[in-house]
Each structure stands twice: as C-alpha cells, then as structure tokens.
Amino acid sequence: MDKRKDAGSWNRHKIQAVWALLTNSYLIGFAQGRIYKGSLKNLCLPGLSCYSCPGAVGSCPIGAMQAVIGSWNFKFPFYVAGFLLFAGALMGRFVCGYLCPFGLFQDLLHKIPFPKKIKTFPADALLRKLKYVILAVFVVLLPMVVVDILGQGAPYFCKLICPAGTLEGGLPLVLLNESMRSAIGWLYVWKNALLLLTIVASVLIYRPFCKYICPLGAVYSAFNSVAVFxxxxxxxxxxxxxxxxxxxxxxxxxxxxxxxxxxxxxxxxxxxxxxxxxxxxxxxxxxxxxxxxx
Amino acid sequence: MKRQLQSSKAGILLALAGLLMAGVGMHRGEMSTVFEKAVKICMECIGIG
Structure with missing residues (x-):
C-alpha cells in the first residue's frame, strides 16, 4: 500500500512539475533578469503563479483581480471572476492539488524528514477560516477602498503577504538586477521573513499556506461540492x-x-x-x- | 443519483456563467488592465515598492 501511495504521490508531482515548467517556460527571463511581455500575459493561469516571475507566461488570477479592482476605471473584475468561476466550477480545488506551482513547492518541502510532523493542533480549524478573511480584506476590500488620488488601489495581498511572489519574482529578480538590489527595504525583508516562515512551516505541516492563507484556495473551495470534477x-x-x-x-x-x-x-x-x-x-x-x- | 446529477448540472451551468462573465469583462476592456499589470515587473509583488 505504501509503495502504491508513494508512486501515486510522485506521479502527481510529475504532473505538477510539468505544469509549473509549462507556465514558467520563458527561461531566457531567468538568464537575463527580465519578464515575458507577450500576449499570453492577457490570460490568467488557474494556480497561484506570480506574473513577475521571470519565467511566467501567464497572469496570476489573484494579482489580476487586485489589478482590476484597484484600477480607477473598473471596480468589479468580471474577467478574472468569470475565469475563476469557470475554473472552479470545472475543477474545484483540483487546481490546488495539480496546477499550482506554489502547491508543488510546499509538497516537496513537506517531504523533508523531520521527527515530529504536525498533523493538527488546537487552532487548526479556526485558522482555516483565515484564508477567507484574507480574500475579503486583502484581495477585495483594501484595493477597492484604500486608493490614491487617482483612485487606484495597490495589490495589498501581493504586497504584504504573498510568499509566492517573493519566491518566484522577488528572489530571482533581485539576484539578477543590481538596480533592484539597491532598492530593497523593509518590505523586502518582511516578505522574505514570511517566505522563510512558510518554508519552515511547510516542512512541519502539510501545505500550511494552502490551508490557512491562500485566497485562491478560498475561492476554489467554494466549488468543491458542485465542481464537474x-x-x-x-x-x-x-x-x-x-x-x-x-x-x-x-x-x-x-x-x-x-x-x-x-x-x-x-x-x-x-x-x-x-x-x-x-x-x-x-x-x-x-x-x-x-x-x-x- | 438524482442529487449527483443535479450537482453536475450546477457545475456545468456555473462554468458557463463563468465564461459569460469573462466575456463581459473582456468586452469592457478588463483584459488590457490585466495585461498592462502583468507585463511590467510588479514592484509590490516582489517586495520592493
């Protein structure tokens, strides 16, 4: 049974890896420290995949949603919400299991041996509600309400929380660009601290970011009981x-x-x-x- | 079985509604907002500004 379990788990990781490579296939971006600017960036990807990753060939739906909500001319993101409704109604959180590069990252981290892995703890059930609060506050409300004099809101989830942006975009771009290295400040330190916390937590707990923080998982979770898959x-x-x-x-x-x-x-x-x-x-x-x- | 089939129909209807909504958004020009954001390095996303 264990052999079958391991084989099935690694088969899934192969699919996740192929998807992560396909959606981050602009490899020259990693060599030159720049991002892809082609027309595929019009399209959202189903998983959490930072569009400022040098390899990214599509857009992160959570970043895209904040960009539209925070823009001065649109407030309801029909395009991104429609895409999420479509993907969620077809697949539910299958996206989290198979089509999210940051999910794969956490899966692999959890394979690192540690004597005491944490399956659950007293606040576990309550903390799982946090992702819905983060979706409502940081992805929707703050970009809509806290705006500059032009009426534009910042992508607060990406700015203050998202460790995927730090891992996929922040680290490679800062390492590859001297001008960016000179511009780093407290925010960069904060986001790297969150990434480090996510990494350590992922070794101990299975997918802590997906369980407690991810607003995309919060969206897809609503569709699990009606999804076609x-x-x-x-x-x-x-x-x-x-x-x-x-x-x-x-x-x-x-x-x-x-x-x-x-x-x-x-x-x-x-x-x-x-x-x-x-x-x-x-x-x-x-x-x-x-x-x-x- | 009847409940299962109803849920499946609900999923398909929701997926179609999603396509319709996405179409409305594309018609309103939201895609260009997404594109403009995605082709510039997002300083907030990477933790710089």
Whole structure:
C-alpha cells in the first residue's frame, strides 16, 4: 500500500512539475533578469503563479483581480471572476492539488524528514477560516477602498503577504538586477521573513499556506461540492475503516464529507481505500482510479 | 443519483456563467488592465515598492 501511495504521490508531482515548467517556460527571463511581455500575459493561469516571475507566461488570477479592482476605471473584475468561476466550477480545488506551482513547492518541502510532523493542533480549524478573511480584506476590500488620488488601489495581498511572489519574482529578480538590489527595504525583508516562515512551516505541516492563507484556495473551495470534477463515495462499498481519513494530509474526514472545501483532490484517499469506494465523478458518470488518483 | 446529477448540472451551468462573465469583462476592456499589470515587473509583488 505504501509503495502504491508513494508512486501515486510522485506521479502527481510529475504532473505538477510539468505544469509549473509549462507556465514558467520563458527561461531566457531567468538568464537575463527580465519578464515575458507577450500576449499570453492577457490570460490568467488557474494556480497561484506570480506574473513577475521571470519565467511566467501567464497572469496570476489573484494579482489580476487586485489589478482590476484597484484600477480607477473598473471596480468589479468580471474577467478574472468569470475565469475563476469557470475554473472552479470545472475543477474545484483540483487546481490546488495539480496546477499550482506554489502547491508543488510546499509538497516537496513537506517531504523533508523531520521527527515530529504536525498533523493538527488546537487552532487548526479556526485558522482555516483565515484564508477567507484574507480574500475579503486583502484581495477585495483594501484595493477597492484604500486608493490614491487617482483612485487606484495597490495589490495589498501581493504586497504584504504573498510568499509566492517573493519566491518566484522577488528572489530571482533581485539576484539578477543590481538596480533592484539597491532598492530593497523593509518590505523586502518582511516578505522574505514570511517566505522563510512558510518554508519552515511547510516542512512541519502539510501545505500550511494552502490551508490557512491562500485566497485562491478560498475561492476554489467554494466549488468543491458542485465542481464537474469531484469525488463520490460508494456508500454500499465503504466499510468505514477510516483509511481514507488517515491518509488525508489535509485532515478531511471523507466518510462524513467527501467533497469538503479543504480537499485538494490529491487522490491519497482513493489510493488508501482498500475497497475502492472513492470514485472520480464527472457529469453523471464515474470511473475507477488510477495511480495518479485522477 | 438524482442529487449527483443535479450537482453536475450546477457545475456545468456555473462554468458557463463563468465564461459569460469573462466575456463581459473582456468586452469592457478588463483584459488590457490585466495585461498592462502583468507585463511590467510588479514592484509590490516582489517586495520592493
């Protein structure tokens, strides 16, 4: 079972890695310390992927949403909200499990051995609500309300919180550009401290950023129960052994809530189920699992 | 089974609504706002300004 679990997990990481490479394939940007400026940047990517990463060929939906909300001429982001509605209704948090480069980064960090990994702690359930507060306050309200004399708001989530921007954009661009190195200040130190905290926390806790902070995960979580891609529990086949819940790194009790907002569709539960009672369901049809958990 | 099918239909309808909304946004010119932001290095995002 463990071998099957490991194979399935690494198959998923291969898909995540291919997606991360495809969406950050402007490799010359890393060599020259500049970013891609082509027309693909009109399009949002489904996962959290900083558009100021030298390799990025698409736009981060959370950054794009703040850019539109914070612009002087638009206040409701129809384009980005429509994209998120589309992606969420089709996939839910499958995006988090498979199509988010920062999710892959945390997955790999959590593979670093440590004697006492933390599965849960007293404030865990309460902290999981924090991502909804961050979405409402830093992504929507602050860029809409706190504006300059031109009526433009800053991308407060990106500016004050997002460790993906620091990792994918801040570190490579500052390392590659002397002019940027001379401009760093308290904000850069703050954001690097948050990135360091995220890295340390990711070794101890599975995907802490996704569980507690990520506003994109908050958006997609709302669609898990209605998404076209979702799980189905075969109640007749289920023997109630709890192997699914025990295997879940997001601590979802799948027997009680098969499409929990916290489920990132990693497929660990499907691989762990001894009777194959968890299925992928799509538009009225279901099919059995394979090793990726898809 | 009926509930499952209704949920699937809800997902498809929401996805179509999302496409419609995105189309409205593109028609309003929001895509150019996204593009302009994405092709300049976002100083706030990388922690510089």
């Amino acid at each position: 979702r799980y189905q529990l075969d109640q007749e086949a289920c023997i109630g052994c709890g192997a699914c819940a025990a295997s879940c790194e997001m601590q979802v009790d799948l027997i009680k809530h098969i499409n929990s907002p916290e489920c990132i569709r990693c497929g660990a539960c499907k691989r762990a189920c001894p009777v194959g009672a968890i299925h992928f369901r799509q538009a009225g049809k279901s099919r059995q699992s394979n090793t990726t958990g898809l």
